[in-house]
Amino acid sequence: MSKVRVRYAPSPTGYLHIGNARTALFNYLFAKHNGGDFIVRIEDTDVARNIEGGEKSQLDNLKWLGVEWDESIDMGGDFGPYNQLARHEAGIYTKYVDQLLAEGKAYKCYCSSEELDVEAERQKAEGMIPRYNGKCSNLTEAQIAGFEAEGRDYTVRFRVPTNEEISWTDIVKSDVTFNSKDISGDFNILKRDGIPTYNFAVVIDDHLMEISHVLRGEDHISNTPKQIMLYNAMDMTVPTFGHMTLIVNPDGKKLSKRDTSIIQFIEQYKDLGYLPEAMFNFITLLGWSPVGEDEIFGKEELIKIFDETRLSKSPAKFDEAKLTWINNQYVKQLSEDEYYDLVLPFLQKDLSAEDSAWLKAVAMLYKDQLSYGQEITELVTLFFKDEISLDEESLEFVRQEGVVETLEALKANLAASEEFTADAIKAAIKAVQKDLGVKGKMLFMPSRIATTGQMHGPDLTSSVSLLGKEKAIANIDYVISQI
């Protein structure tokens, strides 16, 4: 078998979204698992839709995820250039167009866009699926000369065989067959502006770059027969294809750019404080599953165990709860400093040096339960608000018999406490137990509710210590007033 060479070929018409990222990831894993090359090629032939920063977003975010490429626009390689516009300018595609034209496998179409539109409307009105009617497919020499003399511009169309079976063995879908008659007529390979269309450029580039396997989204599956016909027409080796199922939203629909039901751009996850390793892990589980029962895998391990035959045939549903869970698994493994770096951007930063140690201690309280960076903002509100308030459940608990006495005693002990360390607070609580004989849940829960206003939270004594004497006592007063 020749060397495995795969590519991820984004068009810079948008930022890197979750579906792109998955395609890139699987290509990367497949390449590295097989000791092959992973190439990033920019497909920028849609000049009008290319957006500022699209290319950079693609590359930067891939890098953030930990995907590394062997050849690309930013590092070069032996098969450059790595963006199609540059390849077009270098005249790479011309030769092949000329060859197809000369062999009669393609022809120039002089129909104007308006003519085509009218024809399409007519076909639609008759209940047909619009497709090119082949008007220019058999022009006489004289007609051609006439159009040329008029200075009409043209596109180049590929002559699609009339009734031919095109099949291939797909890595994920197994045997797939299309009939050429179901394809939308003679399709363009060169646009009016002389730039090749996607279907044409991709074939030439994959051929020249010696791409061995094409792993892409299922939305490309109907392009594949067109591309295979082109490979055949030019007598080129057809790569092995694999069409991965789409990632769908909670409603089971394909992700669209406007879909707000889930966050779909990698950049946004980065901004929310998700960890790249966790995203890598999570995305890998979208439409693929490892053999065993584990689900948490690092990059190196994934490279080792990746198996393209385990790509799923049914759509991958984006499970946000799973993502949060996976991310938390990775957060827990962080060192204290790494963790603090992650959450700091989401905390108030205008603090003095003294306060910054306090802030770090507050943040540390939540390390084991934090799902993603931004979540810290909500988690720590207790430490920043002036007054607490109680929910129904807390009120109910605190209104049980004897709680007032417990709280009064706690308040007195805390007020008397010289230092306000976690240990001192523990001692204060213990003293209440000794004096009043309450213990366990009936001791700690009222203490927790009265000082923090919450029934659930991090380590109590540390929390109270960080809250400070003044606030803790004020909170207790408030709670007593509510009973």
Next chain:
RNA sequence: GGCCUGUUGGUGAAGCGGUUAACACACAUGCCUUUCACGCAUGUAUACACGGGUUCGAUCCCCGUACAGGUCACCA
């Protein structure tokens, strides 16, 4: 509409002719922690879309139905 594809517990997802139909998340309970969270253990769950075949035997194979998705550009 043509063509292509999918349908397994609340959610995600294994399974490829014979299984007590994995596992994870979520949920519940217990243990741990004098509370909480983490962790650990256990458990709940009328899960194989429906109808026909094939077979000694179908979640797994075939046909049909329903539902869902994809795609039919001078976009990629």
